[in-house]
Ligand SMILES: Nc1ncnc2c1ncn2[C@@H]1O[C@H](COP(=O)(O)OP(=O)(O)OP(=O)(O)O)[C@@H](O)[C@H]1O
Ligand SMILES: [Mg+2]
C-alpha cells in the first residue's frame with residue numbers, strides 16, 4: 625500500500641494503484657521524451673502573435689532548405705486545429721502501425737533528409753475539425769516527441785499555431801532548450817502582437833533565435849520588381865528594440881501562395897526570385913546561429929545511474 629493513501633476505502637477501490645500506474649506511465653513517457661530529444665541537436669519553434677503571417681510557409685521552407693543543404697531535419701506540425709504542413713508538402717500516405725507495441729512510429733519521409741509528423745495525417749478525414757482541450761493537446765505534443773522515430777536530427781522545426789496558447793506552452797514545457805523563431809509582418813498591428821510572443825518567450829524562458837519579417841514588400845508578377853506597398857522594416861525594428869537577431873525579410877510573392885496551395889514548396893521551385901533568395905538567406909542565418917552541433921544534454925540520472933530519470937531504473941524501458 626502506498627504511504628500516500630488517504631484511506632483504506634480509497635485503496636480498496638483501486639484508486640491508489642491506478643494513480644501509481646498513471647505516474648509510472650508519465651515517468652516512462654518522460655524517459656522516452658528525454659531519449660528522443662537527446663538525439664536532436666537544435667529544436668526551433670516557429671511562432672507568431674498573429675495568424676496568417678506565414679509561420680507554416682517559413683517552417684516548411686526552412687525545413688526544406690536545411691534538408692537540401694544536407695542536414696537531417698524533422699518537421700513537426702503542432703498546429704492541432706489547423707495543420708497545414710502536410711498539405712503544403714503535398715504528402716500522401718498515413719501512419720503505419722509499428723510491428724510491436726513498444727516500437728516507435730515512423731514519421732512520414734518527405735525525402736532522405738526530411739521527416740514529417742503532423743496530426744493531419746493521423747486523421748481519417750482531413751477536413752475533420754479537431755475539438756480538443758488543453759490537456760489533450762499537451763498529451764498529443766508529448767506523444768509526437770516520445771512515440772515517433774525521429775532518429776538523429778540536426779534540426780527539429782516545430783510549426784505552431786498563432787498566439788501564446790496551449791501548443792507553444794506545451795512545446796516550451798516538453799522540449800528543454802527549444803529556441804523560438806518569431807515570424808511577423810511589417811505592419812504596426814502585427815508588431816503589437818509580436819511583442820506578446822517575445823514576452824511569452826521571456827516568461828517561459830525560451831531563447832529567441834531571431835525574427836523573420838515576412839510579406840515585406842510585394843514582388844510584381846509582371847516585372848519581378850519589389851514594391852513596398854506596406855511599410856517594410858518593422859520586423860527589423862522590433863528585433864533591434866528587443867536586442868534580438870534579425871534573420872531576414874521575405875517579400876510577398878504570388879508564387880509563394882501558388883507553391884503552398886499546390887504542395888510544391890517554393891524553395892523546391894527552379895524560380896530564382898527575390899523570395900527564394902530571401903528564404904535561402906533565412907536558412908543561412910539559422911544555420912549560422914544554430915550550427916548542427918550537439919548541445920550538451922545532461923540526462924537526469926536514476927538512482928542506479930542510468931538515464932531513467934529521478935527514480936529507480938525501469939528495465940522494460942531503459943537502454944542500460
Ligand atoms: N512571402 C509570402 N508571399 C506570398 N504569400 C505568402 C508568403 N508567406 C505566406 N504566404 C501565404 O499566406 C498565407 C498564410 O501563410 P501561412 O499559412 O504560412 O501562415 P500561418 O502564419 O502559418 O497561418 P496560421 O496562423 O493560420 O497558421 C498562405 O496562403 C501562404 O501561401
Ligand atoms: Mg500555420
Ligand SMILES: [Zn+2]
Pocket residue numbers: 844845846847848849
Ligand atoms: Zn511590375
